[in-house]
Amino acid sequence: MVKSELIKRSPLRVFEKSINGGLGKGNLGVLASRKGVGKTACLVHLATDQLFNDKHVIHVSFSSRVDHIVSWYEDIFKEIAKMRDLENAVSVHDEIVKNRVIMNFNQKGISIDQILRSISALITDGNFAADQVLFDGYDFEDATLEDLAKLKAFAQDHQLGIWFSASLKSEEPCFDDEGFPVELKAFAESLDVIITLAYAGDNVKLRAVKDQKNTELINMHLMLDPKTMLIARE
Structure with a gap:
């Protein structure tokens, strides 16, 4: 399968349709769950789909190590390529990895202003025209409404x-x-999209509990495949 067909058949098209076309520019979205349910895998799958679409992604990790983040990207790409029998997989991999930057911060030791200055420098001085930024492992217990307002303004x-x-x-x-x-209730007005991941039997289901102004629970008919750790149709 060629890359364009892979993009078209991706379950991420269902993901986007479920939230009225995707997150959108200038907006903030959250994947929320208990620890160990699969948020990072979902986040990396979202990012990889952006990369397949020739978009630029900045992955901000608040973990003490980033090598496992790189491993996640490699594993997710391999699973997608194998599942869809991607043509010229090595060339595609080398092409899209150029559009990804991984940054690492200790959230407790740095302000949101410092983080945004670093990202801004990469975008402007480094000429890295990011289309999406991922905050992986962001601790909302250490966040404030002012921080979210700054992030929203930055996105816009x-x-x-x-x-x-x-x-x-x-x-x-x-x-x-x-x-x-x-x-996340204290931040509900500051966030545009909130998607939860939770076990339903042996599967992890994705549900949208906020989609822009809609706050009704939406079954996205998507799950996290336990074998591939990819977002998949139910």
Whole structure:
């Protein structure tokens, strides 16, 4: 399969349709779940789809190590290439990896202003025209509404989308009766899209609990495939 057909058949097209065309430029989206459910895999799959579409991605990791992030990208690409029998996979890989930058910060030791200055320098001085920024492992317990406002303004100024992965650490219930993450309620107005990942039997289901102004629980009919760790149709 050629790259254009792979893009067309990707379950990420269902993902986008479920949230009215995708995250969109200038918007903030969150993948939220308990630790270890698969947020980073989903985040990397979203990023890889952007790369396949010739977009530029900045992956900001708040982990102490970034080698496992690189491994995630390699594994996700290999699974997609194998599943779709991608033609010229090595060439495609070498082409898209040039459009990805991984940055690493300790969230407790740096302000959001410093992080955004570093990203801005990469975009402007480094001529890296990012289409999407990923904040992997962002701790909303250390965030403020002012931080979210700055991130929103940054996304709008640079016309890019920002995705977060957030581990929910609050005691049960982790979600309210409508499926909304309790930990994120204080930031609900600041976030444009919120998608939860939670076990339903042996599978991890994706549900949109906020899509722009819509706050009703939406079954996206997508799951995280436990074998490939890719977003897949149910």
